[in-house]
Amino acid sequence: MNVRDSVDRALGPVAPDAGCESAAVNFAQYADGAVAGEDVSRAFPHVANHLAACPDCNQDYEGLVNCVRELAVSSEDTPPPPEH
Numbered sequence: 001m002n003v004r005d006s007v008d009r010a011l012g013p014v015a016p017d018a019g020c021e022s023a024a025v026n027f028a029q030y031a032d033g034a035v036a037g038e039d040v041s042r043a044f045p046h047v048a049n050h051l052a053a054c055p056d057c058n059q060d061y062e063g064l065v066n067c068v069r070e071l072a073v074s075s076e077d078t079p080p081p082p083e084h
């Protein structure tokens with residue numbers, strides 16, 4: 001038994017490309033994990049597969065990643081940049 005089998009079992013009978021809705025429900029977690037440097041393609045293989053196949057979702061996902069990055073930056077406890 002490998003990871004893929006257990007994931008498929010947990011998610012039920014899904015095709016490798018699970019479709020926009022199935023991928024989109026995990027976009028937030030996927031973007032969070034990706035920005036944090038986690039192995040999200042292993043954690044959410046159906047999302048990785050779908051992003052590789054669907055340019056529309058890719059665009060949505062890129063926007064989400066940008067949002068997560070901005071939030072991460074603004075929530076960091078860094079001093080403001082020096083003024084010139």
Ligand SMILES: [Zn+2]
Binds near residue numbers: 019020050056057
């Ligand atoms: Zn899609």
